[in-house]
Amino acid sequence: MPSPASPKVVVDMDAYRKTHVSQLLSLASKTVVITGGARGLGLSFARACAEVGANIAAFDRLDTPHSDFALLESECGAKAKLYNVDVTDAAGLEAAFENVKRDFGSVDCCITAAGIGMEKPFLETTTEELKSLLMVNVLGTFLTVQIAAKHMKAQGTGGSILTVASVGAHCAVPGKLIAGYCATKGGVLAMTRAMADELIPWNIRVNSISPGFVCLFLFSFFLLHFLHSFW
Numbered sequence: 001m002p003s004p005a006s007p008k009v010v011v012d013m014d015a016y017r018k019t020h021v022s023q024l025l026s027l028a029s030k031t032v033v034i035t036g037g038a039r040g041l042g043l044s045f046a047r048a049c050a051e052v053g054a055n056i057a058a059f060d061r062l063d064t065p066h067s068d069f070a071l072l073e074s075e076c077g078a079k080a081k082l083y084n085v086d087v088t089d090a091a092g093l094e095a096a097f098e099n100v101k102r103d104f105g106s107v108d109c110c111i112t113a114a115g116i117g118m119e120k121p122f123l124e125t126t127t128e129e130l131k132s133l134l135m136v137n138v139l140g141t142f143l144t145v146q147i148a149a150k151h152m153k154a155q156g157t158g159g160s161i162l163t164v165a166s167v168g169a170h171c172a173v174p175g176k177l178i179a180g181y182c183a184t185k186g187g188v189l190a191m192t193r194a195m196a197d198e199l200i201p202w203n204i205r206v207n208s209i210s211p212g213f214v215c216l217f218l219f220s221f222f223l224l225h226f227l228h229s230f231w
């Protein structure tokens, strides 16, 4: 019996010379949706994307962004708009993505930086506190990626999605009372792997990063608690 023909693979050994590395890194004319983009890491990601040509649609529950948000337009030449959205509200998120399509034309990339933290002993953490962490960090990430990927699939253009986990998803952080927070970031990491696998057919890449401590707003919250513990 003849064996099924194996797929023909064409390898262009000169491909590396045909696309300049600056093109590979460019986000020119791409729209990046960034949850938690009004300040902190989300705004830092927005700045990095804008510097390589992207336009920025920031989703945040804050009405007013950090003053540096205005620099995305004035210094980077990006179109940047803040949408007031709570990432735990599916209907609100869907409406916000529709508004991005209307205002920007497409959804090409998405970064899920909206998140909350809490430092409290494991044995004293209440169900309600854990639920609120899970709602924002896990449900908020799940819903955002799901809706972003539906838009990318409908566009037929592929896309790139980045979730934000934490070093706490990988190991204990000695001295930090963050079991609840770690539970949520472990969830983010686990779901990212599954989403990445499922979204391959539509050329949607899903990655996750796990920052250590970055001295921004949420970190200052932990820092203040840490310092207060000595007073």
Ligand SMILES: NC(=O)c1ccc[n+]([C@@H]2O[C@H](COP(=O)([O-])OP(=O)(O)OC[C@H]3O[C@@H](n4cnc5c(N)ncnc54)[C@H](O)[C@@H]3O)[C@@H](O)[C@H]2O)c1
Binding pocket: 035, 036, 037, 038, 039, 040, 041, 042, 059, 060, 061, 062, 085, 086, 087, 088, 112, 113, 114, 115, 116, 117, 136, 140, 164, 165, 166, 167, 210, 211, 212, 213, 214, 215, 216, 217, 218, 219
């Ligand atoms: N800063 C760090 O050291 C650090 C380390 C590891 C991971 N992270 C993660 O990075 C992400 C950003 O952290 P950050 O330090 O910039 O915090 P931050 O508090 O400065 O920024 C978080 C942003 O998310 C927004 N947000 C929170 N809940 C929301 C909701 N329900 N809907 C919409 N927006 C909401 C906030 O308004 C804020 O603008 C978080 O997911 C955090 O867990 C931060």
